[in-house]
Amino acid sequence: MREHSEVALRVRGLRSHYGDVEVLHEVDATFARGKITVVAGRSGCGKTTLLRNILRLIDPTSGTIELFGRDISELEEDELVNLRPRIGVLFQNGALLQSLTVGANISVPLEQHTRLPADVIERIVLRKLQLVELNGVEHFMPSELSGGMRKRAALARTLALDPEIVFFDEPSAGLDPVTAASLDRLIVELSRKLGITVIVVTHELTSIRHIADRMLFLDAGRAVFEGTVEEAEVCPVDSVRQFFRQGSSEPLGRRSPGGQPM
Amino acid sequence: MSDDRDGRLIARQSVCADGDRLVLAGELTRTRVPAISRELRRVPLASLRVVDLSRVTRLDSAGIGMLEGLRDGLFGKPLELRDPTPHVAEMLELFAGEPVEPAPEERTRVTVRDILETIRYVAGILMDAFILSGEIFYWSVRNVVFPSGHRKGEVTEQIIVTGLNAVPIVATLSFIIGVILALQAAVQLERFGGGPFLADLMGLAMVREMGPLLTAIIITGRSGSAIASEIGTMRVTDELDALRAMGIRPVEYVIAPKMIAFTIVTPLLSILSAAVGLLGGVLVSTTFVGQPAQSFIDRALGILGVPDAAFLMLKGLLFGWAIMMTSCYCGYQVTGGAVEVGRATTQAVVSSIFAIVLLNVIFSLWYVL
Numbered sequence: 001m002r003e004h005s006e007v008a009l010r011v012r013g014l015r016s017h018y019g020d021v022e023v024l025h026e027v028d029a030t031f032a033r034g035k036i037t038v039v040a041g042r043s044g045c046g047k048t049t050l051l052r053n054i055l056r057l058i059d060p061t062s063g064t065i066e067l068f069g070r071d072i073s074e075l076e077e078d079e080l081v082n083l084r085p086r087i088g089v090l091f092q093n094g095a096l097l098q099s100l101t102v103g104a105n106i107s108v109p110l111e112q113h114t115r116l117p118a119d120v121i122e123r124i125v126l127r128k129l130q131l132v133e134l135n136g137v138e139h140f141m142p143s144e145l146s147g148g149m150r151k152r153a154a155l156a157r158t159l160a161l162d163p164e165i166v167f168f169d170e171p172s173a174g175l176d177p178v179t180a181a182s183l184d185r186l187i188v189e190l191s192r193k194l195g196i197t198v199i200v201v202t203h204e205l206t207s208i209r210h211i212a213d214r215m216l217f218l219d220a221g222r223a224v225f226e227g228t229v230e231e232a233e234v235c236p237v238d239s240v241r242q243f244f245r246q247g248s249s250e251p252l253g254r255r256s257p258g259g260q261p262m
Numbered sequence: 263m264s265d266d267r268d269g270r271l272i273a274r275q276s277v278c279a280d281g282d283r284l285v286l287a288g289e290l291t292r293t294r295v296p297a298i299s300r301e302l303r304r305v306p307l308a309s310l311r312v313v314d315l316s317r318v319t320r321l322d323s324a325g326i327g328m329l330e331g332l333r334d335g336l337f338g339k340p341l342e343l344r345d346p347t348p349h350v351a352e353m354l355e356l357f358a359g360e361p362v363e364p365a366p367e368e369r370t371r372v373t374v375r376d377i378l379e380t381i382r383y384v385a386g387i388l389m390d391a392f393i394l395s396g397e398i399f400y401w402s403v404r405n406v407v408f409p410s411g412h413r414k415g416e417v418t419e420q421i422i423v424t425g426l427n428a429v430p431i432v433a434t435l436s437f438i439i440g441v442i443l444a445l446q447a448a449v450q451l452e453r454f455g456g457g458p459f460l461a462d463l464m465g466l467a468m469v470r471e472m473g474p475l476l477t478a479i480i481i482t483g484r485s486g487s488a489i490a491s492e493i494g495t496m497r498v499t500d501e502l503d504a505l506r507a508m509g510i511r512p513v514e515y516v517i518a519p520k521m522i523a524f525t526i527v528t529p530l531l532s533i534l535s536a537a538v539g540l541l542g543g544v545l546v547s548t549t550f551v552g553q554p555a556q557s558f559i560d561r562a563l564g565i566l567g568v569p570d571a572a573f574l575m576l577k578g579l580l581f582g583w584a585i586m587m588t589s590c591y592c593g594y595q596v597t598g599g600a601v602e603v604g605r606a607t608t609q610a611v612v613s614s615i616f617a618i619v620l621l622n623v624i625f626s627l628w629y630v631l
């Protein structure tokens with residue numbers, strides 16, 4: 001019973017297709033409430049696809065997605081619209097609206113989902129920008145920011161409505177180590193101080209060691225491991241072991257066994 | 263020219279058949295591979311079994327590509343690669359792999375199934391477009407009633423962008439077309455003394471046909487293409503998904519304000535276009551035919567009735583909606599990258615104009631019946 005309340009999100013038997021190609025094969029996974037779960041796996045194994053399914057941006061072929069105590073896998077968009085403000089997402093490249101300033105971008109969810117007066121919204125916008133260490137850029141257009149700044153601005157927008165669960169798709173990809181580390185710290189703080197459930201897709205081993213409470217490993221569209229980082233490091237499953245030995249593995253293109261050169 | 267001759271010379275020196283051995287010599291690099299490949303086609307390969315690499319001094323990816331071709335039988339039969347120098351062996355090990363089957367080409371023969379597929383595909387497109395149109399209408403009407411679904415001031419901004427900013431170009435083009443039309447007509451009419459009929463003709467032509475048509479074409483070029491590329495880009499950059507993830511409906515937030523603006527703007531622009539076109543007629547009539555402006559206008563308005571004015575606005579409106587639906591649909595079809603955005607934009611313009619012409623046919627039939 002207690003176990004139940006500690007699970008924020010549970011995915012069961014999730015299958016997903018792009019056209020005729022099945023990308024996720026019966027994925028089962030649980031994500032603990034208030035914890036940081038890292039989703040890892042080789043490029044193209046279906047991590048983004050898993051997120052998109054959970055967020056119902058793609059309709060799953062079959063399976064259930066339990067979030068906020070109900071199965072959302074078959075909800076209509078009309079019902080989802082009411083749940084979405086409680087969920088935050090940071091897309092792989094930020095996905096700020098190019099036609100609006102950074103400040104306007106962050107106020108979009110506030111304007112659409114609350115009736116707050118404009119000056120309060122403005123204050124929230126400034127606070128959120130401060131939170132991601134981006135002061136004084138609210139009048140900039142997204143195109144005037146660097147990639148890393150854009151990502152942090154997008155994070156500010158993600159956090160605008162104080163979501164209960166936040167998804168990050170490769171937050172530190174393309175960031176310098178210092179910014180990446182400060183983003184990691186921010187993620188940890190969000191989770192520890194605000195009790196937000198966080199799900200992070202990432203490849204960065206250092207980042208995983210800093211932030212992860214739990215890990216989910218995908219390999220070619222299957223969940224091959226679930227557990228703590230310590231358990232993951234000693235996990236006998238091939239793809240997981242390879243992941244933690246990153247440095248010592250074979251160079252790209254040499255992996256297939258028996259690939260003898262002429 | 264001399265480069266080519268040099269190349270040939272080098273190639274001759276680099277390729278030599280010796281019994282069952284094909285001896286390659288010198289550098290097999292991307293500057294020399296083209297000439298060597300050409301030379302290889304002249305060598306009788308029938309008796310060959312082995313490629314001797316002992317005299318190859320340097321190798322790059324192009325050379326490896328050529329050697330793999332020889333090995334895999336690209337020139338008629340597979341050959342064995344032998345005796346590489348250590349450097350060459352290293353390169354081969356690093357970059358060459360097992361024979362790679364290229365992905366099979368898609369079938370090109372047309373079968374009955376393909377035709378059925380195509381029909382299903384087209385029906386699917388029409389169905390999707392229909393559903394999208396329904397959604398756009400629904401959310402636009404809702405947005406008029408509850409304007410909270412989009413950003414404050416967005417409709418006004420769209421009216422300025424699609425409407426106000428288009429006024430100079432619509433007016434200028436309509437005036438010029440009006441003058442041209444009137445000139446052509448006046449010359450013909452004058453021949454049998456029908457000068458005064460110019461007013462009738464211009465009135466009907468501008469109000470029934472040219473006004474809405476010109477407006478629609480300009481709107482397609484200015485706004486239709488912009489909408490398609492905006493939506494297409496938003497898809498590519500995940501902006502539409504980001505909106506959805508925030509619990510905001512893209513149709514309501516992005517498209518509805520444009521739709522409302524279109525609905526207001528297109529009938530008005532059509533009226534403007536027809537009116538300015540008539541002014542062109544006035545100019546020709548006063549200078550060329552000698553009919554005073556007042557009587558031209560009286561005559562032109564006299565032949566038109568209230569239904570014509572209504573038709574003018576209705577036509578403008580329907581054209582506008584057709585452009586809106588087509589452009590949104592084309593924008594939504596983008597899945598890949600920037601190239602597809604460009605293609606969608608072109609597609610939006612072409613399809614919109616096609617839709618406008620089609621609608622125009624229906625309207626013309628309506629007038630006649």
Ligand SMILES: Nc1ncnc2c1ncn2[C@@H]1O[C@H](COP(=O)(O)OP(=O)(O)OP(=O)(O)O)[C@@H](O)[C@H]1O
Pocket residue numbers: 018023041042043044045046047048049050
């Ligand atoms: N829009 C799409 N249409 C068709 N196939 C797709 C599409 N998006 C992804 N795929 C395929 O689905 C598989 C999983 O893709 P996904 O983007 O989920 O991978 P990922 O684990 O997020 O990889 P990365 O770490 O590189 O971001 C890939 O093999 C990819 O080719």
Ligand SMILES: [Mg+2]
Pocket residue numbers: 047048049092169
């Ligand atoms: Mg991804």
